[in-house]
Amino acid sequence: MTEWESNPTDTDAEVREATVEELEAEVRRYKAEAEEHWQQFLHAAADLENYKKQAARAREDAVGRTRRALLTVILSVVDNIERAVAYGGQSEDAAPIVEGIRMTHRQVLDLLANMGVRPFEAAGKPFDTRYHEAVEVVPPAGEHVAGQVVAEIQRGYLLGDEVLRPARVRVAREQS
Amino acid sequence: MARVVGIDLGTTNSVIATMVGGEPQVIPNAEGSRLTPSVVGFSKTGERLVGQMAKRQAVLNPENTVYSIKRFMGRRTGEVEAERKIVPYKVEEGSNGMAVVRIPASGKTFTPEEISAMILQKLKTDAEAYLGEKVAEAVITVPAYFNDAQRTATKNAGEIAGLKVLRIINEPTASALAYGLDKKGAETVLVFDLGGGTFDVTILEIGEGVFEVKATSGDTHLGGDDWDERIVNWLADEFRKAQGIDLRKDRQALQRLREASERAKVELSTVVQTTINLPFITADATGPKHLDYVLTRAKFEELTADLAERCIGPVKQALSDSKLSEKDLNEVILVGGATRMPMIQELVRRLTGKEPNKEVHPDEVVAIGAAIQGGVLAGEVRDVVLLDVTPLSLGLETLGGVLTTLVPRNTTIPTRKSEVFTTAQDGQTQVEVHVLQGERPMARDNRTLGRFMLDGIPAATRGVPQIEVTFDIDANGILNVNAKDRATSREQSIKITGTSTLSKNEVQKMVKEAEQFADEDRRKRDAAEVRNRGDSVVYQTERMLREAGEKVSADERQRVEEALKELREALNTEDSERINRATDAVQQASYKLAEEMYKATAGAPTGGPGASGTPDGEAKGDGEAKRDGEDVVDAEYRRTDG
Numbered sequence: 001m002t003e004w005e006s007n008p009t010d011t012d013a014e015v016r017e018a019t020v021e022e023l024e025a026e027v028r029r030y031k032a033e034a035e036e037h038w039q040q041f042l043h044a045a046a047d048l049e050n051y052k053k054q055a056a057r058a059r060e061d062a063v064g065r066t067r068r069a070l071l072t073v074i075l076s077v078v079d080n081i082e083r084a085v086a087y088g089g090q091s092e093d094a095a096p097i098v099e100g101i102r103m104t105h106r107q108v109l110d111l112l113a114n115m116g117v118r119p120f121e122a123a124g125k126p127f128d129t130r131y132h133e134a135v136e137v138v139p140p141a142g143e144h145v146a147g148q149v150v151a152e153i154q155r156g157y158l159l160g161d162e163v164l165r166p167a168r169v170r171v172a173r174e175q176s
Numbered sequence: 177m178a179r180v181v182g183i184d185l186g187t188t189n190s191v192i193a194t195m196v197g198g199e200p201q202v203i204p205n206a207e208g209s210r211l212t213p214s215v216v217g218f219s220k221t222g223e224r225l226v227g228q229m230a231k232r233q234a235v236l237n238p239e240n241t242v243y244s245i246k247r248f249m250g251r252r253t254g255e256v257e258a259e260r261k262i263v264p265y266k267v268e269e270g271s272n273g274m275a276v277v278r279i280p281a282s283g284k285t286f287t288p289e290e291i292s293a294m295i296l297q298k299l300k301t302d303a304e305a306y307l308g309e310k311v312a313e314a315v316i317t318v319p320a321y322f323n324d325a326q327r328t329a330t331k332n333a334g335e336i337a338g339l340k341v342l343r344i345i346n347e348p349t350a351s352a353l354a355y356g357l358d359k360k361g362a363e364t365v366l367v368f369d370l371g372g373g374t375f376d377v378t379i380l381e382i383g384e385g386v387f388e389v390k391a392t393s394g395d396t397h398l399g400g401d402d403w404d405e406r407i408v409n410w411l412a413d414e415f416r417k418a419q420g421i422d423l424r425k426d427r428q429a430l431q432r433l434r435e436a437s438e439r440a441k442v443e444l445s446t447v448v449q450t451t452i453n454l455p456f457i458t459a460d461a462t463g464p465k466h467l468d469y470v471l472t473r474a475k476f477e478e479l480t481a482d483l484a485e486r487c488i489g490p491v492k493q494a495l496s497d498s499k500l501s502e503k504d505l506n507e508v509i510l511v512g513g514a515t516r517m518p519m520i521q522e523l524v525r526r527l528t529g530k531e532p533n534k535e536v537h538p539d540e541v542v543a544i545g546a547a548i549q550g551g552v553l554a555g556e557v558r559d560v561v562l563l564d565v566t567p568l569s570l571g572l573e574t575l576g577g578v579l580t581t582l583v584p585r586n587t588t589i590p591t592r593k594s595e596v597f598t599t600a601q602d603g604q605t606q607v608e609v610h611v612l613q614g615e616r617p618m619a620r621d622n623r624t625l626g627r628f629m630l631d632g633i634p635a636a637t638r639g640v641p642q643i644e645v646t647f648d649i650d651a652n653g654i655l656n657v658n659a660k661d662r663a664t665s666r667e668q669s670i671k672i673t674g675t676s677t678l679s680k681n682e683v684q685k686m687v688k689e690a691e692q693f694a695d696e697d698r699r700k701r702d703a704a705e706v707r708n709r710g711d712s713v714v715y716q717t718e719r720m721l722r723e724a725g726e727k728v729s730a731d732e733r734q735r736v737e738e739a740l741k742e743l744r745e746a747l748n749t750e751d752s753e754r755i756n757r758a759t760d761a762v763q764q765a766s767y768k769l770a771e772e773m774y775k776a777t778a779g780a781p782t783g784g785p786g787a788s789g790t791p792d793g794e795a796k797g798d799g800e801a802k803r804d805g806e807d808v809v810d811a812e813y814r815r816t817d818g
Contacts, residue, residue: 051197061204068208083456087464127236129217129229134236136427147220153428168431171236 068164071117075157075165078112081105082155116160122152122167131156133166140172148172180313180342180554181303182350182546185292185330187246188372188399190214191543192299194307195551200354200544202537205302211539212302216294217241218281226298238264240281244373245295247396248275248288250322250329289329293336300337314339315550317542320346320378321392342553348378349387350545351511354536358385364504368491368524368532369511373399375487377494379505390498393490398483400441400514406479407437411452411469419465421458429457433467440471445516448473477519484519491527508532513539564589567683570647570655573610573619575600575711576704582647585615585687589653594646596662599638606631607643609659611672615690617701623686630659630668638715706752710759714743717766720773727773739765 085105088098112118122132127147135153140146149169156167182200184191189211193202202210207228217230218240225233234241247259253269260267260275268285270276276285300311316339318330327344334341348367352358357365363383369376376394380387411433412423423429436452443450454467477484495502508530514520515538524532536544565588571581574597582593599607607630614622633641642662649655653673660667690697717740721733728736743758 047197054196054201058201061208065208080455083464087456087459127233129225129232133232134234135431137236153431166232168428173236 068159071112071115071157071159072165074108074112075117078105078108079154081108112157117157117164119155119157120167122149122156122169125149127169127171129166131163131166132169132171134171135168136170137173138170144172146172179303179307179309179311180315180547180550181300181311182543182548182550183296183299183314183316183334184347184350184540184543184546185246185296185316185318185333186214186371186542187244187374188214189539190295190299191540192303193540193543193547194303194311195547198551200547200551202540202543203303203306205299206305212295212299213243214246214295215241215243216245216291218279220281222282224294226294237281239266240279241265242277242279242286242291245277245288245291248277249292249333250288250326251275287329289333289336292330292333296333296337296339300339312340313342313550313554315343315345315546315553316341317345317347317350317546319376319392320348320389321376321394322346342550345546345549346378346387346389347376347511347542348380348389348509350542350549351509351536352380352382352387352507352545353548354541354545355507355509355533357507357509358382358387360507363506364390364500365507365509366491366494366505366528367509367511368487368515368520369394370487370514370520371399371512372401372514373397375399375490377490379494379498379500390500391494393494393497395486395490398486400512402483403441403480403514403517404434404437406483407440407452407471407476408433410471410479411437411467414469415457415467419458419460421460421465423458423467426458432457441476441517444471444473444476445518473518480519484523487520487523488527491524502528502530505530509541510534511538511541564651564653566591566649566653568613568623568686569615570611570613570625570649572645572657573612576708577619578701578704578708579612579614579617579619579622582645583649589649590651592646592648594644597643597645599633599636599641599643602638603635604638604641605633605635607633607659609645609657609668609670611655611657611670614686616693617697618704621689621693621697625655625672626657626670628657628659628668628670630661630666632664632666633661634663703750703752706755706759707747710743710747710755713759713762713766714740714747717762717769720766720769724769724773728769729772732769732772736762736765736769 081101081104084101085098088095088101109119120131125131125148127134127149132149138150140148144150148171149167150172151170152167153170154168157164179194181192181194181203183193190213191202191211192205193200195201204210205212205227209228212227213231215227215230215234217225217233217237219225219233219237220240230241231243234243242263242265244259244263248256248267252273253260253267253275254273256267256275266278266280267275268278270285270287274287276287277291278285296314296316300314304311314334316330316334318327322330331341331344347369348365351367351369352365363381365380365382367376367378367380369378374394374396375398376392378392379390381390382388408424408430416422423433432454436454440450440452449470449472452467452469452471456464457467458465505528508524508528510521510524510532515524515532515534521532521534524530565586566583567585569579569581569585570583571579574580580595582595583591597607608627609630610619610627611625612619612622613625616622630643633643644660644662646658646660647655648658655672656669657672658667658669717736721728721736724733739758739762743755743762746754746758749755
């Protein structure tokens, strides 16, 4: 019986110890788990933030690209109006219709200017790939020096400070 | 952590992409374009131009402008005799017999690796500017047929550009990765890559994430540009027949012809005929000449039939080399802009008997696959928490038996949405919340998940009580619906666990039904809305009449009452048009009524019931779902208190 009396206390202590150990292990496990979840949450939150920024930027890019594409399409029509005016001006009987086309041309340039689109001069400038696209090379003649833009074949336009469309140009050949 | 990118270093164009938030994304270059021409130019002053800028001065400076350098990568001069003759720049023999490029402008030779490195460098620099962070590591793609020397040269190019090349992968492998075919359990894949100037066919075998190239074939000088050229020649021939002028001799006209031809080709991928319209293309003694032709897709296909024919041989060759028949193919992938042409897609269908994968942008698919591979190697694709989505929309029944959706289908969970509803009857003290799941607009066509009552709402004019209903779905798909009367804070809720127990088939069936009955459902919903409006107008007008009392003349009162009578009768029928007409009539009559009342009381506003919505209340929690007074939804909270 004495054994019975002494033993329970031992066992109690053992049980308590075991329990404490178990509990400690559990706490550690939960802590680790909590930390892992916290990290996952932080990642998810960061992903969302980054995604928001990215999405905003992608939207801006898309809008910019669409606008440039649309304006470029309009420019191709402007080119043709310009050609019509050029031919119309040559003929003797520059009828009122030519004047009408000329006015239409001015109108569309004004509208484009309101949107920040303006043409830039290329003829006579030194060839610069930022603004010019060489379409034809000719031997230098007259006042033109090598590497200089001799003539503008298709007008270039800026949108704000950026090149919307480079000018297509004829360039005086460089001496090689 | 420095960023990892995937680069498609192409013969004509190059593309760079990276993983952003777990998704591959193409990075635009400094000029804002997603494609960078693989062209390098050297000016007399020693300035180096890459991409679009280099292309712009190519005519001016042909011997110092290098394009198609990929064709010379890791090759000995003896292997590229034919190519050497085509390009306008000078290809010489360097050390160990390797091909090198002589650039007169800088007075020295460059290895193809060095030229390629200049392209890579631009891609890297532009990407860094766009991303705002350093790009240090890359996965670069090469054609499947590249040999060791060519692969090593590509890797060296990367290193020269300051990139740590994590891996060189095959272009078709990258394409398969972009389509996630490594995870799909697809076994045998045919990649059909028709670019601007090259055509490659590859047969891949995928097993356990390992890609094995079974066979490659192709045509190193066949691409979309050839199709353009056919249109140019057709236009020029037609024009010469009609006008006697050869536009090909006029550089300026030719330039316009080329652009118009490419545009026509692109358009003919979506429409069956296009107009090529070039006013003032040239002029002679008789005046300006215009070019104006219609090109049908049929004519275009006739003009280019032999080009399409040239694609057949390599496909058959690749199949026979890998000892497979088209029946052994599990998937077919289209790569390269030219594969947008219907004639090519049709050809691939005919040759393989399969519907090809073509959803990923064909110009970008290789770079996207490389970026995915880069992401895997960099550990970017970490153990992401797998988030589920709601398979079907969740909502509740509102006035007229209409389903009001709170959580649309495909919403990522966990999520929480709340919305404020109100009563439909005066003195209503109890509302029933009928929780539904499904895509049909009428409540009865959807699946009931549960229903409960919220009572003890203080009796008030309809539209005044504010009942906030919150749907809260946890990560396990368990839905908690709570309804709370804001005035008394009384609340009631229900927990529903079966929201995602539907099988895939059931979900598909429900979604399909919604599409199938879309028209009919819309009519029903419209009818319910017409009825709701009529009902609401009856209520408001009756109230107005009561409040007006003696202020309106008997005549006026009678006119309004007659209109009301007709509307009440109309509401007893199913005739939406009649209800609508009667509603409008009552409204017209009641405007007169209001006018008279104003005259009588000189400006005291009456304040209709609808306007009394939520003066100060804001749904707590999810701010997005809060609704202003005007938006309070009349819920079909059936009157159950007699």
